[in-house]
Amino acid sequence: MRILVDENIPLADEFFGELGEITRLPGRDIDAAAVRDQDLLVVRSITRVDAALLDGSRVRFVGTCTIGTDHVDLDYLHEAGIGFANAPGCNADSVVDYVLSSLLLLAEEDGFHLAGKTIGIVGVGNVGSRLAERLDDLDVECLLCDPPRAEAEGREDFLSLDALLERAEIVCLHTPLVTEGEHATRHLLDASRIEALAPGTVLINAGRGACVDNQALRVRLQRASDLRVVLDVWENEPGIDAALYDLVDIATPHIAGHSIDGKMRGTELVYQAAMRQFGLPARKKLGQLKPDPWLRKIVLTPWAPPLEALSLCTRACYDVRRDMLAFDRYRRRMGMATGFDAYRAEYPLRREFSTLRVELKQNKGGLRDALEGFGFKVKLSSK
Numbered sequence: 001m002r003i004l005v006d007e008n009i010p011l012a013d014e015f016f017g018e019l020g021e022i023t024r025l026p027g028r029d030i031d032a033a034a035v036r037d038q039d040l041l042v043v044r045s046i047t048r049v050d051a052a053l054l055d056g057s058r059v060r061f062v063g064t065c066t067i068g069t070d071h072v073d074l075d076y077l078h079e080a081g082i083g084f085a086n087a088p089g090c091n092a093d094s095v096v097d098y099v100l101s102s103l104l105l106l107a108e109e110d111g112f113h114l115a116g117k118t119i120g121i122v123g124v125g126n127v128g129s130r131l132a133e134r135l136d137d138l139d140v141e142c143l144l145c146d147p148p149r150a151e152a153e154g155r156e157d158f159l160s161l162d163a164l165l166e167r168a169e170i171v172c173l174h175t176p177l178v179t180e181g182e183h184a185t186r187h188l189l190d191a192s193r194i195e196a197l198a199p200g201t202v203l204i205n206a207g208r209g210a211c212v213d214n215q216a217l218r219v220r221l222q223r224a225s226d227l228r229v230v231l232d233v234w235e236n237e238p239g240i241d242a243a244l245y246d247l248v249d250i251a252t253p254h255i256a257g258h259s260i261d262g263k264m265r266g267t268e269l270v271y272q273a274a275m276r277q278f279g280l281p282a283r284k285k286l287g288q289l290k291p292d293p294w295l296r297k298i299v300l301t302p303w304a305p306p307l308e309a310l311s312l313c314t315r316a317c318y319d320v321r322r323d324m325l326a327f328d329r330y331r332r333r334m335g336m337a338t339g340f341d342a343y344r345a346e347y348p349l350r351r352e353f354s355t356l357r358v359e360l361k362q363n364k365g366g367l368r369d370a371l372e373g374f375g376f377k378v379k380l381s382s383k
């Protein structure tokens with residue numbers, strides 16, 4: 001079997017090696033000529049998978065090691081009888097780590113506490129619901145909006161988008177990009193909703209760029225810099241709007257989900273689906289292959305002030321400023337589009353909060369709840 005894999009997929013040899021010969025290419029270089037003689041194609045979000053790529057090829061199965069599927073023409077694959085799998089939830093915890101690291105940074109810069117804030121989560125799937133669970137321990141009020149789930153599950157506690165936007169001080173978008181139908185998400189935040197955001201609102205988009213009208217957001221920020229904006233995803237990646245880039249508070253190149261833990265889980269999920277497709281046993285397990293965390297444990301003495309301690313653990317594990325500053329360096333050196341892709345391709349190792357154990361000698365000021373809310377494994381020990 002011949003297998004073509006995006007070069008930014010970790011553990012591809014370990015998982016797929018037993019199936020046949022592996023070729024690796026940058027995701028944007030995967031084209032019709034490259035896939036023609038392949039049997040299995042494993043991609044990430046930057047490869048458009050459609051008839052133009054696959055017609056006339058031998059490919060029988062396509063896997064994307066991502067949550068999102070908006071780069072894949074699912075109808076075409078179905079009609080062509082080509083098997084398909086994505087990796088639901090694989091990097092959801094990584095996205096939640098990104099959101100919490102960003103919120104902590106803004107809270108420190110602006111001198112506010114997350115406790116007592118009202119946070120609106122739009123899209124309550126794997127990412128949104130895990131964010132809500134973690135915030136639950138932090139004395140935050142969570143407002144939830146997910147019309148497809150509200151309809152399917154009869155959830156009366158879910159709000160409409162406009163009701164959520166009216167009340168939320170912090171708005172987190174975790175929706176897929178859906179361009180058609182009753183629940184389309186393209187420009188879910190359109191010009192009128194962006195204009196209506198109350199001054200001081202924090203807006204975080206770590207779903208898909210086009211869920212927010214980027215031009216309308218730029219116009220609003222040019223008129224008044226009264227929002228705090230975190231964008232990990234953008235319209236027209238990698239050639240994003242440079243003027244908008246200059247106006248937002250935290251700008252990163254679609255790396256919220258790029259923990260090594262999330263990427264490896266993505267490879268494993270696609271491997272399992274491919275083995276099912278080919279009727280083979282999936283013997284490889286991520287547990288056997290995963291590297292040890294590089295930072296295992298932090299011990300906090302009884303003198304640790306709670307807020308500083310939370311900040312220290314968060315930054316030790318993942319500090320969003322590293323990605324902001326690095327992206328800025330890359331885009332200055334290489335230009336926006338090249339820098340955007342280059343930083344993602346060279347992305348440094350990042351582990352999820354759940355890989356770090358925090359040992360506490362004393363549970364002062366609700367520190368244990370806050371640390372557990374952020375996702376760290378906490379042990380209270382008097383020794």
Ligand SMILES: NC(=O)C1=CN([C@@H]2O[C@H](COP(=O)(O)OP(=O)(O)OC[C@H]3O[C@@H](n4cnc5c(N)ncnc54)[C@H](O)[C@@H]3O)[C@@H](O)[C@H]2O)C=CC1
Nearest residue numbers: 067068123124125126127146148175176183206207256257
């Ligand atoms: N920035 C990054 O690195 C990453 C971004 N993502 C993006 O985040 C999205 C969400 O990820 P998951 O939560 O794992 O997906 P999911 O499929 O588990 O959940 C998405 C949720 O959005 C809801 N939804 C759909 N249309 C909606 C609408 N019009 N309004 C409100 N909610 C709506 C769905 O009902 C579903 O519950 C992915 O589709 C992907 O595009 C995912 C991983 C990494």
Ligand SMILES: O=C(O)C(=O)[C@H](O)COP(=O)(O)O
Nearest residue numbers: 044045046066067068257258
């Ligand atoms: O899983 C998703 O969906 C994502 O957005 C990925 O984290 C994006 O990573 P790349 O596929 O663009 O490397």
